[in-house]
Amino acid sequence: MTTQNITKIALVGFGTVGSSVAKLLHTLNLPNLRLTHIYNRGIAGKRGSAEAAFVPADAIWTEDIEDLLTSDADVIVELMGGLDPAGPWIERALASGKSVVTANKQLIAYQGPALLAKAAATNVHLLHGAAVAGGVPVIPGITQGLGGDQITRISGILNGTCNFILSKMEAGARYSEVLAEAQSLGYAESDPTADVGGFDARAKLCILARIGMHVELDPEQVATQTIALVDAVDFAYAKELGCTIRQVSRVQLSSTSPDSMYARVAPMLVPRESPIAWSHGTQNMVVTTGRFGGDVVFSGHGAGGEATAVAVLSDLLAVSQNSRPVAFPVTPRPVTGDSVAPHYLRFIVDDKPGIVSAIAGALSKVGANIDSIIQRPGYPKNRLAFVVTTEPCLTSTIAEAVESMGKMDCMLEPPLSLQILVIDDKDEPTA
C-alpha cells in the first residue's frame, strides 16, 4: 500500500461526534483512512481528554481553521453544525479540491444543491449521510436503493429528543418532567426549541424530500407545530382512539395545491398498528412510500456520538474509494402544511350546558363533520378535558373553526388540534 492510497482526514469539531469518529477510526482500523488534523476551540482541554487517546500521536491539533484548509488533508469532516462559519469553510474546502463529509442538517437543508454543485465543479465528494437519522442508513438506502421507484410520500420520526419525550409521556410522564430528564441526559438542549418546535426535523425532512422525491423545499416554508402543548390527557384520549402521539415529519404531493408539496412537522395521532408507532425512546424511523415498491421502513438510532460516527465513517469509506452516489436533478417546489386528514380536537373547559352544541356549530359552520365525541370519566367539571374527532377535512378549515372556538368563554386553554394519520392498507406496513 502506497501513501497515495491513504485518505487524510481533518476533523472540524472534537465534541461527542468528533471524538467518536476518532475512536471508530482507531478501533475499526479501516483501510487507508488516517486522521491527520483536528480543529477545535480550546484544544488544550480537548487534547488532554480521555477521548483524545484515540487520536494518532502525529495528528495536528489546531485552533486555526486555516491550518486545515491549507493542509494536505483530503477530506474535511465538518461536525460544528450551523450555517456560519461552517458554510463558508466548506465552500473553501470544496473549492480547494478537498472532499467534505458533514453531519450538518441545517446547512445541507438550506444550501445542499449549491454546495453539491461546488463539489462537482472541483470533482470532489460532498457526503452527508450523518445529517439525517444518524446511524440509520436512510440517505444511502434511498439514494442507491430506491432511485428506481417513484416515492410519493416520506414519513418520519426524525427527532430523537421529541420521540424520547413523547414515548415517556405515553408511559405516563409529564412533559415538563421528561423534558428536564432529557436535558439532564444530554438528549435535549437547554433551549429545546429547535427540537420540540420541529425546526430540527424540518431540515431533515427537506433533505429527505430532495434525495427521495427530487424536490427542493424551502425549510422556512415547512409548517411546524410544537409538541410542548401535548398533555398527558392527550395520550389518554389517543389510547382510546387506538393511537399514540408522535412528532411526525411528513412530505407528500399536495392534494390541495397542484405542483405543491404538503410538508409538515407536528405532533400527530398515530395508529398503534402503524410502523410510525413502533419507534420509542430516542429512535429514528423513516417510512418511504413508493408507487411500485410500496412502503419501506428504516429504523434505528438517530443520534448519539457513535451511531452518528458510523454514518461519517461510512461516508469516509465512500470518499476513499471514490464511490459516488447516484444523482438526480431536483426541482424547487412550493410547500403547504395544509392537507385533508381526520383531526383530533382537545378542549379544556369550565363545563356548562351548551358547549358541545357550540363546538358542533363552529365545526358545522366551516363544513367539518364530527366523527366522534369522547369524554373520559374522572375530570373535574371546572376543568373538563374532552375530545372531538372529525372526518377528513382540511387542516386550514379546522384551524378556522378552532380559532372561533378559542374565543368561547368556557375555554380554559386554546383547543389543541392534531392531524390523525390514516393507515391506507392494513395488510401493508403503511405509515
Add this chain to the structure above:
Amino acid sequence: MTTQNITKIALVGFGTVGSSVAKLLHTLNLPNLRLTHIYNRGIAGKRGSAEAAFVPADAIWTEDIEDLLTSDADVIVELMGGLDPAGPWIERALASGKSVVTANKQLIAYQGPALLAKAAATNVHLLHGAAVAGGVPVIPGITQGLGGDQITRISGILNGTCNFILSKMEAGARYSEVLAEAQSLGYAESDPTADVGGFDARAKLCILARIGMHVELDPEQVATQTIALVDAVDFAYAKELGCTIRQVSRVQLSSTSPDSMYARVAPMLVPRESPIAWSHGTQNMVVTTGRFGGDVVFSGHGAGGEATAVAVLSDLLAVSQNSRPVAFPVTPRPVTGDSVAPHYLRFIVDDKPGIVSAIAGALSKVGANIDSIIQRPGYPKNRLAFVVTTEPCLTSTIAEAVESMGKMDCMLEPPLSLQILVIDDKDEPTA
C-alpha cells in the same frame, strides 16, 4: 444528450420481474436508460402479452442468448435464476465488457466473489440489489451506510412465502391450507421445498453476511430447519410464552467455535416486542446489530415483480452513472448452526404417568435445565400436546436429548425443538 450517454439494457428473462422492469423503465422514464434487447424462450407468446406493451417498439426480441451477448447492450439484466446457464452467461457478459444487474440470489451466494473479480477485471459493474429482500434497499443501505460500523449480527425475515404461511398460521390457519393458498396466490412454488426448507433464505443470508460482516460462508454449511413441522399448537404455546413463530435467518460470530460463524435458517420463537415479530404477510425484514451503531431495521416488500424491479432499476441507475459501491475484502469462514439459546420443545404424546419425569431425565442427562413446563387444557389424553422450555444451552445438546426422547414409546411424533430468540435490551429495537 448524446447517444453516448444512453445505457442500453438487455433483459434475460421476461417473466414477472422482467416485465415489471420494462414497465418501470417505460413509466419512470429514467434518464439515459433504454431497453434494447429481450431474451426469453417462446418469445412469440411473450411479445403478444399485455406486459409487452411497455417494451419499446424497436427493442430486439430473441430466443438466442448469443444475440444479447454479442450485441451492443451495455448491461445485461439477468432474471432467470439458478446457477446454470445464468452463471456462464454472466461470466461471458462480464468478460466482454458488459455490466450485469442480477436478482439471482443462488448464483451470488455461491459465486459472488469470483464474479465480482471478473467484473473488476474488465472494469464493469456487477450489482445484485434485487437478490436479497427485493424492494427493501438492504444491500445498498448496508454497503454504503454501515461500512463504518462493525456488524456483529444480522437477523432477517428473508423469505416472504414462509412469513406469509407463518403469519397466517399465527392467525389460526393450518399449515397445509395456507401453503395451498400461498401456492394459488403464486407466493409458493408447487414444490415449496426451497422456501419452507430454508434454502432460499440461506442463500440470502450468506450474501448479507458477505456484504455486512465481510465473511464468506458456504451456503451448504448453513444449518436449516423446515417450517413444515410447525403446527397450530405451537402458535398457541408460543403465545403463552409471549412469542410468535417466524422463519428467522441469523448469522453472528459463534460463541462456541472460535473463528467460526453461527448461521442458521429455522423457525424460531420470537418475542412479540422484537422487531422480527413486526413483519407479517409476505414482508421481509433485516435487522443488523452494530458494535457502535446498535440495531438498524430495514423492512418492506421482499418479493413481487414491481418491488423487485425497483431494486433492478436502482442498480441500473448506478451502472448508468458509474456509481460504484464501497468494496471490502472478504474472508472465508467456517459455519456452525450450533449456539447457546433457550429452547422450546413440543411433545405430542399418548399420555401416561412418568412422561414428564422421563423427559426431565433426558434433559438432565445432557446437562440442560428446564425453565418451564406448560400444558394447556383441552388436548385429549391420547394425543396430548405439551411444551418444555429450557434455559440457554447448546442446540446440539438439546438435539442429543431430543433424539433419546424420540425413542420413548409414548411419543406420537418426533419432538419439535426450536430456538427461542432473546431480546438483549428491552430499550433497544433488538432482534
